[in-house]
Amino acid sequence: MENRFLPMYSIASGIGVDVLPDLYCYTNQIVNICLVGNSAEDFVLVDTGMPESAEKIVEVVEERFGENSKPKAIILTHGHFDHVGAVVDLVEKWGIKVYAHEAELPFLTGKQNYPKPDGTVEGGLVAKMSPMFPTEAIDLKNNIEALPADRTIPYMEGWRWLHTPGHSPGHVSLFRADDRTLIAGDAFVAVKQESLYKVMTQELEINGPPRYLTTDWNAARESVNKLAALNPAVAVTGHGMPVSGTELSEGLARLAKEFDDLAVPDHGRYVDDSQ
Numbered sequence: 001m002e003n004r005f006l007p008m009y010s011i012a013s014g015i016g017v018d019v020l021p022d023l024y025c026y027t028n029q030i031v032n033i034c035l036v037g038n039s040a041e042d043f044v045l046v047d048t049g050m051p052e053s054a055e056k057i058v059e060v061v062e063e064r065f066g067e068n069s070k071p072k073a074i075i076l077t078h079g080h081f082d083h084v085g086a087v088v089d090l091v092e093k094w095g096i097k098v099y100a101h102e103a104e105l106p107f108l109t110g111k112q113n114y115p116k117p118d119g120t121v122e123g124g125l126v127a128k129m130s131p132m133f134p135t136e137a138i139d140l141k142n143n144i145e146a147l148p149a150d151r152t153i154p155y156m157e158g159w160r161w162l163h164t165p166g167h168s169p170g171h172v173s174l175f176r177a178d179d180r181t182l183i184a185g186d187a188f189v190a191v192k193q194e195s196l197y198k199v200m201t202q203e204l205e206i207n208g209p210p211r212y213l214t215t216d217w218n219a220a221r222e223s224v225n226k227l228a229a230l231n232p233a234v235a236v237t238g239h240g241m242p243v244s245g246t247e248l249s250e251g252l253a254r255l256a257k258e259f260d261d262l263a264v265p266d267h268g269r270y271v272d273d274s275q
């Protein structure tokens, strides 16, 4: 497969990319959402972008699958504000179920807020801005359910979820063993998310999870090891371009090997606790 379905140009906000025939990645401002499946009757939405983006996401879905089409379900990699931005509005419009890891449910049912982002981590302007990011739990009430314990994913045949905590307690990544396709969420990302310049230019760089929101670096390290061991052929991460081939395998292997140097901040509120 290698680069066959990947674009030769870098994606920027508001552009969709056919990563595979049944995997479409759309960048909503600074964060990626995925449509998995290739029939209008049978597809799911993974993550829901930034706040206030429901209208845009409906447009993207209808452009791809036809007017009034809707996914069977929404799967969340985790509950941070830039991944659940439109979820309440979309559930209301579509009347579909949302699935997330059990350990993430408190943040999605109004029971617990995320810890405050750490604006002291080094890395750039986005990190500096991060204390302004919302951390309040949203409340999906009875529209959300835990992912099945057998690691299958509703309406995503052939895929399995893996618990990849660290960035958040119930973070999951989605993997299809057949063609080694990975949806990694923020377990690792393909852009240096702390840097505003690199976010704007979407310069490809396999990196650890966004620093300012990651609270357990030991777990985050283990999660990256787990994903590297899968040897994915192509990956869509929460931020940055889809990545495949040697760029992915070498980048991920290096990240796993040099995680403490590349990913863990030298200083920060959540560093000393976890070391």
Ligand SMILES: [Zn+2]
Binding pocket: 078, 080, 167, 186, 210, 213
């Ligand atoms: Zn996140």
Ligand SMILES: [Zn+2]
Binding pocket: 031, 080, 082, 083, 186, 210, 238, 239
């Ligand atoms: Zn994110």
